[in-house]
Amino acid sequence: MWLSDLIGLIYPEICCACNQRLTKQEEIICLHCAYSLPKTDFLSIYDNPIAKHLAGRVPFEYATSMYYFTKKGLIQNLMYQLKYNGRYDVGLKLGADFGQALKEIPFWKDIEVILPVPLHPKKLKIRGYNQSDAIAEGMAKAMEIEMVPDVLKRAKFNKSQTKKGKLERWSNVENIFDLKDAALVCGKHVLLIDDVLTTGSTLEACSEVLLKVEGLKLSIATLACAESF
Template identity: 40%
Template sequence: MLTDLFSLFFPRICACCQQTLARSERILCVTCKHQMPVTNMHQQNENMIKKVFSGRLPIENSFALLYFSKKGNVQKILHQLKYKGREEISDYLGKWTCFYLKQQKWITEIDAIIPVPLHRKKRKKRGYNQVDGFGKSIAQTFNIPYLTQHLVKKTPSRTQVFKNRLGRAELNKATFYLKNIRDLQGKHILLVDDIITTGTTIENCGKILKTAKNSKLSVASMALTV
């Protein structure tokens, strides 16, 4: 009865179509979930993420759950996650990702999971890093340490609209730094993010993580731009 009363005043709605969810549904209604553009990268020998970083960053393995397109359903749910306070979407996408990662042998070789960090001012304003639920779900499922204190964003993001890829890379390179580098020496690190577009942020975070001696890098994200 209390659940019904709570639902009356705080209805559970689909993060995509905004319709009321059935009791058995979580975050997305059945219709919207089936319409999500799943990448099926777990079935591919060579996926699009590796192509994005070819010649830019050595990556051992990579995975993205969904394909992102402007004004598409994935943009809708990521907007809810980042700007509407629906932090639970991150955990939901993480658990969904784990369903596919369980079919990948390489996930058992990961020693640590590290999220792309937010600057402290943005984190304080938003209240959370939108990647944390995603990364923690993977970490808990596969019993892997989740490290949030090693990769740090030292300067807030600035507009990159008028910069070319090289300019964006130099800007982002100066944005991050690594603490306690010895902890990561010889480790296989899984770097997680919400969306891969140009790949500039992942590239620069990855290069910094690779400064740890004998480290390896893999990448997982909620979405990949097509």
């Protein structure tokens, strides 16, 4: 018996979505879960509900989401593993599947670089990584394009801002990003990536900063979206 088989007997690999034991052929997500993930079918539809939700708020080329995020659903379990259980590989896998699906749709072939929404430094310190980086990295590899994580940074709040009330700071969301290295995306069609779309205010804030870059075209994709937003 190989050592890996022995380790597998003691610590069996389990599916990150349903906690059932994986077979030798399965990785991260079991076949049953992979088949049952709640896909949106928005990818090939130009005028989909995500595009309609963001329309008029920021100028963009295309916008989409791959899955529905439902309470106690498979995507919620996977996102939990990615965000709170150190499973960066879950993000890579989901991103790879997302990228592969986009690659098969002609209009997504215009995308030149992939850019993840930066995580707040405090959360980055706790989590050790940005979950959107994992998704974007998986997508970039599948789509055979470059990922550019260092274009944006979270703006630092000055003292007067931190003294403000929570609600006031939150309403100030449009000022939370700054450009760090615009040259990486100058004149390019950028795909901005986030994990879950809820209100869209973070994406809107990122987009406003990005669109200041000369000749930049913007598209937006989130791995999942709430069923109603």
